[in-house]
Amino acid sequence: MVSVLVVDDSVVVRRLIVDALSADPGIQVVGTAPNGKVALSKIDMLKPDIVTLDIEMPVMDGLTTIKEIRKVHPRLPVIMFSTLTSVGASATLEALSSGASDYVTKPANVGSVAESIKSVREQIIPRIHALCRTGGPPRPPVRLAPRPAPAGPSGPRPAGGTGTPQVVAVGCSTGGPDALTKVVSALPASFPLPIVVVQHMPQVFTKMFAERLDRSAPLKVVEAGSGMAVQPGTVYIAPGDYHMEVVRRGGGVFTHLQQGPPENFCRPAVDVLFRSVADVYGGATLGVILTGMGQDGKRGSEGLVAKGAEIVAQDEATSVVWGMPGAVAGAGLAHSILPLNEISHHLINRVAGGRTARPRG
Structure with a gap:
């Protein structure tokens, strides 16, 4: 079971994310927080496996929060919630460079609750399982592709990465x-x-x-x-x-x-x-x-x-x-x-x- 802490200043969005995640029996929302300051205290208390984090919040925004999280929890997966705007993209890229694991985009049509939940669910559930390494078949054994021997100085180069790259x-x-x-x-x-x-x-x-x-x-x-x-x-x-x-x-x-x-x-x-x-x-x-x-x-x-x-x-x-x-x-x-x-x-x-x-x- 993957435990999730949901951080967003909007009550509506927090509810939407919780409802979207409830569709997966392998995920449990263990807490919510309205800003980064509250989130930091709840991370220490709840010890979630992963955090979803809004970027624009009062008191402590998402960019400040991810930087603070990484000081204490360098490996805790964090998924940012972003808007499909230039400002949102810029902030998301800054968050990724500061240690965020991944991001999802907020639904454009918040008027349709069912569509919004579906959009969030389709984006975020696979990311949670991938970042927490849950589910899926065992990894196949790794084999390296064979490298051919290099050609002589006057002969043609064989295939397989020994030629001159272009x-x-x-x-x-x-x-x-x-x-x-x-x-x-x-x-x-x-x-x-x-x-x-x-x-x-x-x-x-x-x-x-x-x-x-x-x-x-x-x-x-x-x-x-x-x-x-x-x-x-x-x-x-x-x-x-x-x-x-x-x-x-x-x-x-x-x-x-x-x-x-x-x-x-x-x-x-x-x-x-x-x-x-x-x-x-x-x-x-x-x-x-x-x-x-x-x-x-x-x-x-x-x-x-x-x-x-x-x-x-x-x-x-x-x-x-x-x-x-x-x-x-x-x-x-x-x-x-x-x-x-x-x-x-x-x-x-x-x-x-x-x-x-x-x-x-």
Whole structure:
């Protein structure tokens, strides 16, 4: 049984969240709080397994509260409640960088109680179970994808990640904003490859995230638009509610956005991006699967590996949720399973023509 503390200044919203969670017999709401100050005292008293936390509250807001929680409870899962606005997106990204585990968006139509409860239930219950690691089948044994021996100096390079990479393709979800920020920020401004990214996020959030990452990373970071030339040293983040693909036209590669059906309940979806990357770049791809719920990216990784690409998966210990990287690793598609702080080093090493070497210190 997962115990939950619900924190929101609105009586209506607190009731809505409690009603939404009551649909799951494996979840029990053990308490509620109207602001962060009350929440901090109740966390010590009730010892919940997870906390849902509103951002805008009197007395002590959500941003201050998450920072205070992390001082005492560094591993307690916290899900933020956010609005689908620029202000809400900015505050949510700040909360994630301050240690929040994930977020859900508040229902737009609060006039329909049934629809609001359904929206909250569909968003939050899977996140609670994933973050608390409850339910689900046992993890399959992890197998590393075989690495072929390197070719001789004059012979053709074999498939399987030993050739010269031309692109980095990244997929991430829960915990992804912080993980992606750490990877991209550790790459030098001289990093010579384009990086195409699907991070599961709604509209508005992806634009704010790209702008925020662009300010902190040495590389140029943009929210992708359709028809953008894919250039070295630039990070392209798929916009919310659009699948992003890469297409070859003439002598160049360009982004293409489309609103086909969601895949793995997601739009943008990692599988859609990875399929297109496999078609355009084939084995000259470095695929990276970071922390996230579900299995998005597994089928796309299968296609990349079939073309001879290399796949790197984040390890379980450093993942907020080891769903996406765990699915890839468990299927034997990962050539390397690395802690988060080693992934950027691995990418730099591979681009320089070397193999994986553990960073010192």
